[in-house]
Amino acid sequence: MNSFFARRYVIAGIFITFIAILLARLFYIQIVDDRYFYIAANNVVRKNILFPARGPILDRNGKILVQNEPVYDLMVIPKQVKPFDTLKFCQLIGIDKEGFDKRFEKAKKYSPYRASIFEKQLSVAFYRSLQERLSDFPGFFGQLRSVRSYPDSSAAQFLGYISEVRDKDIENSGSYYRPGDYIGVTGVEKAYEEVLRGQRGVQNLMVDSRNVPQGRYANGAYDTAAVAGERLISSLDSRIQKLGEKLMQNKVGSIVAIEPATGEILAFVSSPTYDPNMLVGRERGNHMAKMYQDPYNPLLIRPIQAYYPPGSSFKPLDGLIALQEGIINPQTTYFCPHYYMAGNHRVGCEHFDGVTDLRKGIAMSCNTYFCNVFDRLMNRNGAKNTRQTFINWKEKVNKFGFGVKLNVDLPNEKKGNVPAPERYDKIFGENRWRSSSIISLAIGQGELLATPLQLANIECTIANHGYYYTPHLIKAIGDKKITKKEFTQRNYVGIDAEYFEPVIDGMQQVVESGTAANARIPGIIMCGKTGTVQNPHGKNHSIFVAFAPRENPKIAIAVVVENAGYGSSWAAPIASYIVEQYLRDTISKPKAQIDYILNANLLPPPKGSKPKLKPGKTDTLQKAKPDSIVKPELKSASAKKKKKPDTVYYANQPKRREDE
The missing domain is CATH 3.40.710.10 (DD-peptidase/beta-lactamase superfamily)
Incomplete structure (x- = not known):
């Protein structure tokens, strides 16, 4: 009789231990390790960063010196990429195989589960022709943003230029900037960076198994709008x-x-x-x-x-x-x-x-x-x-x-x-x-x-x-x-x-x-x-x-x-x-x-x-x-x-x- 009760406690202990391990694993997966969250979320929801337009810069008489024009960044989520004809893909976007490998390794190093820039600043016309074929390449998608345009092509040293942020820029900003963001490097673009850059927004989209958007997640309840940068009136004539x-x-x-x-x-x-x-x-x-x-x-x-x-x-x-x-x-x-x-x-x-x-x-x-x-x-x-x-x-x-x-x-x-x-x-x-x-x-x-x-x-x-x-x-x-x-x-x-x-x-x-x-x-x-x-x-x-x-x-x-x-x-x-x-x-x-x-x-x-x-x-x-x-x-x-x-x-x- 005593041996029966002893065996019952052993069996109960094994079950309790198994359940504890399972609960601990579930806790680790859901709370501690975010890999599975990103895998699951990326299968259903894509967070689309909305980049604000930088503030325009005008001369003293209201003439535009700097404005914005739309472009697309080609993004990639490495874990979602499936085998495909890389040479054909390279021909479509105008790079060689060595360039493809270099970009893809950089994206994987950043994060296998998060989107990062694969190719920057594709013109709207170029992206439209590419978009028709993107469904053949799972894991790749376009992200709209704007770049600077200079109607008069003048005052270059005064206006300065912007460039993609470096690790040092990200560190100095207290992680405000993320890889792929742009920052003023010289001139007014640098001196008035905080005024010009605006505030990023986020759009959450539902996607299907082919990575095609199916509408807003939760009807946009978790979306935030991008806020454009301030307009600057310069003293230049x-x-x-x-x-x-x-x-x-x-x-x-x-x-x-x-x-x-x-x-x-x-x-x-x-x-x-x-x-x-x-x-x-x-x-x-x-x-x-x-x-x-x-x-x-x-x-x-x-x-x-x-x-x-x-x-x-x-x-x-x-x-x-x-x-x-x-x-x-x-x-x-x-x-x-x-x-x-x-x-x-x-x-x-x-x-x-x-x-x-x-x-x-x-x-x-x-x-x-x-x-x-x-x-x-x-x-x-x-x-x-x-x-x-x-x-x-x-x-x-x-x-x-x-x-x-x-x-x-x-x-x-x-x-x-x-x-x-x-x-x-x-x-x-x-x-x-x-x-x-x-x-x-x-x-x-x-x-x-x-x-x-x-x-x-x-x-x-x-x-x-x-x-x-x-x-x-x-x-x-x-x-x-x-x-x-x-x-x-x-x-x-x-x-x-x-x-x-x-x-x-x-x-x-x-x-x-x-x-x-x-x-x-x-x-x-x-x-x-x-x-x-x-x-x-x-x-x-x-x-x-x-x-x-x-x-x-x-x-x-x-x-x-x-x-x-x-x-x-x-x-x-x-x-x-x-x-x-x-x-x-x-x-x-x-x-x-x-x-x-x-x-x-x-x-x-x-x-x-x-x-x-x-x-x-x-x-x-x-x-x-x-x-x-x-x-x-x-x-x-x-x-x-x-x-x-x-x-x-x-x-x-x-x-x-x-x-x-």
């Missing part, structure tokens, strides 16, 4: 943006135009540029590879990343500092004998200017005048205190936005360079350098470097008689105007308004009768300054900065044309066309003169090639008074040790993303 890009064809350089009264950027030209539509679609990777190999680096955002010595365009700033410090007054004169002796070396001046005051010094771009001014600035506290005096001067220059970031609403802005005293301590020894050692700074050469945006911003400061607004490119998000405090707050530079008038007088004379007389616009008073920047690698760089009209200025501009010669020959005419087009919506100059600029090819020889033109040879559009050129004997302070002077250098080539 597409009229002068496109004109600037045409004028800079076959040239290397930049054009930046700003509205002084607001800090809104009107034109943002980086040359050479590219068609932003090239970075959309299946050929994107090939186009990107070619641009990385281009010796003229079209991916460089020159307005905020390229450095240039400001040259003679820096002279008004030095004059303003000297006026504020009481070193000179507008009537202070110096005699120009065609040169200036800085210690034992000679700084040449382009003209024999004779007795020269501030207005004439600016109008004729007299090196001698401004070397004398700089010498007095540096020696105001005695020669032995040059270092501390220089530090004070550097702080004043920084206030104008030189050597510091202006904090424009674009990523990767560079700050330029106003040299620190430690640099000269290293070259000459501590407290062993004097004004004559750094005299090249007096005329905007040597170690002084600025971006084109900084050059244009200086003109805003002069036009406003002592202050500027932080330059920015977006003026409205959706229906709301930009209200960021930094975009509406005046940045004063520490110069009294009264000291700007004589400087502006001189800049007006530059255009009316001085070095930029060929850029004069009938009926418009434009105040400007030419600059011809020394370049040891070829012809000098042509620079022109200006604002117009003199009263209630509407536009400030900086034009840089590399390896082009005199500032009066190329940069000044280009600036005058942009200014007149903006103010009058027309250009009064003869068509032949405009065509000469449009058709000119000033591309310097690529690095490593033998230049066709001898350094120093200069093209001229028409006879005009040239601005001052730094003579070969004038070197930067560091050049005395290095043999080569500092002139222009660029920011590093943009790093390639893994998907490019």
Whole structure:
């Protein structure tokens, strides 16, 4: 009897153990391990991600710069794929067998049970022809999304581009992004990513055994709608943006135009540029590879990343500092004998200017005048205190936005360079350098470097008689105007308004009768300054900065044309066309003169090639008074040790993303 009860307990224990194991297995399958859930769900329900349209970007007049167009991504769920004719499939979508294997392995590695992208950005027409055959290939289906489209093919460096997210992007976003999502990489697309990207939605579809949709799951009760990104209104004027890009064809350089009264950027030209539509679609990777190999680096955002010595365009700033410090007054004169002796070396001046005051010094771009001014600035506290005096001067220059970031609403802005005293301590020894050692700074050469945006911003400061607004490119998000405090707050530079008038007088004379007389616009008073920047690698760089009209200025501009010669020959005419087009919506100059600029090819020889033109040879559009050129004997302070002077250098080539 006891043995019977013992056997009964054993048998009961076995059943209980079996049931416990079964329940534990069911718990594991349903709660812990989600593989079976996905297998079951994917047999019945397909989660279709609804990608929101990125917000469009418009110019200041409502013209569309960026919009969206529909495309399809070909998706795959590896576990649902059954044996099929892979060669036939490859022919249908235009890939080879090696490409198929690579894509399929990547999809399996991501997840055998979840959908991932097999082939990106198929056009609507292409997908329609493919869709008829997709039922022959279980596990593959299309997913609708949108990509960027650029109607005018302009402003590429300003707008930037988007690309598929990398693992690093997913990690940095706190897993907001998923593989296959797109993210802004450069330009406005990156700076305003959170505003432009919108919010994803999900659509749950019932599918049959052939993966054909049979309707909404639970009548759409678990669906969520996609929310489109916000519309951005930029400050760009597409009229002068496109004109600037045409004028800079076959040239290397930049054009930046700003509205002084607001800090809104009107034109943002980086040359050479590219068609932003090239970075959309299946050929994107090939186009990107070619641009990385281009010796003229079209991916460089020159307005905020390229450095240039400001040259003679820096002279008004030095004059303003000297006026504020009481070193000179507008009537202070110096005699120009065609040169200036800085210690034992000679700084040449382009003209024999004779007795020269501030207005004439600016109008004729007299090196001698401004070397004398700089010498007095540096020696105001005695020669032995040059270092501390220089530090004070550097702080004043920084206030104008030189050597510091202006904090424009674009990523990767560079700050330029106003040299620190430690640099000269290293070259000459501590407290062993004097004004004559750094005299090249007096005329905007040597170690002084600025971006084109900084050059244009200086003109805003002069036009406003002592202050500027932080330059920015977006003026409205959706229906709301930009209200960021930094975009509406005046940045004063520490110069009294009264000291700007004589400087502006001189800049007006530059255009009316001085070095930029060929850029004069009938009926418009434009105040400007030419600059011809020394370049040891070829012809000098042509620079022109200006604002117009003199009263209630509407536009400030900086034009840089590399390896082009005199500032009066190329940069000044280009600036005058942009200014007149903006103010009058027309250009009064003869068509032949405009065509000469449009058709000119000033591309310097690529690095490593033998230049066709001898350094120093200069093209001229028409006879005009040239601005001052730094003579070969004038070197930067560091050049005395290095043999080569500092002139222009660029920011590093943009790093390639893994998907490019």
